[in-house]
Amino acid sequence: MTSRSAAPDPAVPDPAGNHTVGTDPEIVDLAATLRRRPTVRLGADVDPGWHDALSRWARSNGLEVTDTDATLAVTTDPTQAVRAAWVHSPFAGVEHLAPALPDDVVLTRTTGTMPGRIAEYVLTWVLAERWQAARYLALSTTATWDASNPPASPERREAAVVGTGAMGAAIARTLATLGYRVVGLSRTGRPDDAFDAVLPLAEAFGAATPATPATTEQAFDAACTDVLVLALPHTPQTDGLVTPALLRAFERVHLVNIGRGSAVRTTTLLNALDTGRLRHATLDVVEQEPLEASSPLWRRPDVTITPHVSGLTLPSDVVAGLDVALTAIRAGSRPASAVARDRGY
Template sequence: MLLSGRLGQPVAVALADLLPQVSVRVREHPDSDDVGWAQAYTGFMWPQVPGPVAFEWVHAMGAGVDDFVDHSSQIGLLTRTIGGMPERMGTFVLALLLDHAHHLTAYAEAQRRRQWRPLGPAPLPSRAVVLGTGQIASGIARALGLHGVHVTGVNRSGRLASDFDTVYPWRDIDAALDGCQVLISALPASPATKGIISDTVLGSLRETQFINVGRGSTVDLSALQSALTRGSVVQADLDVFEVEPLEAASWLWAHPQVRITPHVGALSTVDDVVEAIATTFAELARGVRPPLHVDLEGEG
């Protein structure tokens, strides 16, 4: 197994104890010899090497697999890491809502200006809409539901999903957004979701907080800028961007109603990755299709 990325070395150390029968090679920048040697690969990004690349098994160290789906013909089996990320993402989104409700960012600015400005706390929103109903989105719904927030999910089919109070199909997005106080996107990147959070969606909002913890390519930034200008979106919390790191020239950095975080909503841990790899390895050895497998046709 070939490993790369920021977690490559610690994951390799842990796997040496758990799966001593597996030969492991760690490379920050794999070359053609490395990918030719490996039957399996794990990392956050597809290895950039010249010539043909193919693996029997690829494991994504994160929950997102958008960097791998373009290489579906070169992958026998694709699995992903979930672990504790749904809970961490739920806590992250809740923290953003609490910050907004208790004016913590405003107090930090007031402190910088040496101003004493008490502000009355606002209640948490009574209704939130989450775009996506997968495992990460469900973690968000659980966290908000524990604090009395009614959570509506939106997915392609409208199929019911646990942890959500109601679920709408995307074709009924207008109905789903009626009365929405906070809109949270946990959508993956795909051709179908590129720019899907458009003026049609953002224009339906009324003084809404918008949070994106899915993928940056899903948001039409021109539509978001217009929504902020007219007040349909009053606060945009963005953790993900189409190009990362976000370019210094982006208008997002200086906008007073935009808060930027550097894709840290639910970071993978070594334990998450090791458990996912070890569990998948055991299931493959038994001839069982792993629950963490990714349907490449469905993702593409």
């Protein structure tokens, strides 16, 4: 598939001199299609409670809501996007859409206020694990006063976040408020101000090459890491990315997964817990959802399960995302929320 990550050319006046447009040909063509056929279809998978807000947004922007094929489809189901030149996912994940849509379809996604809520989730469970919240709740139900083994601040104020997009960056900033030094681990190692350092995954878990020696600021020692957060989308490259070999580099780390359950196999998690590489796993996502009642993850005191609630999308997030994307498209510019199809996010 062709890449969607190319930056738009500088904006120039349109031939009529009416307004400023960009010169990204694909986006300019999409803007023209929207003018000729200003229609939007809300997929059958879109929450019915969101229809009023999305319909009002469409009407206020001169778009007709239709139940048939339209220029814009708001959906996670590619079968609901037939003939659509633009598809907008009402959620952040696009794993069902990206591989199925033709290359010339512009695909955007919703992020909205989700990064902040996900960061709150991580903060909540990092503190709950540190302060033994589950233990004290259990003691309180039996009226038991037990001051033995009180909570202690971690000796290692080091955290690693795998995935340095909007979610990972928000998590890093929040963990920093607890005094953590946060290292981001990503495919490219591209620097980001939200992190104290960002390293490519291959470099973080292998020796630095002579051409790119690790500096003191970049140094990453998995064995000294207190919290490991997985903030990965689902792509072929991230499927099973967190391997047993990778987790063997850690020593009693608290793993929190808010990305996709496919990033780490259940058997890998169980083995890492049994060998002490993980002291606790907080899982908002798992390989198969909902998690079966027979799964051994339910019966472990060193595992906390939540039902994929850390990054719930609000209808206002979808409306805001569509509004920003439509404004960019009508100006001929590629929206910031556009998915790079070669990467899948």
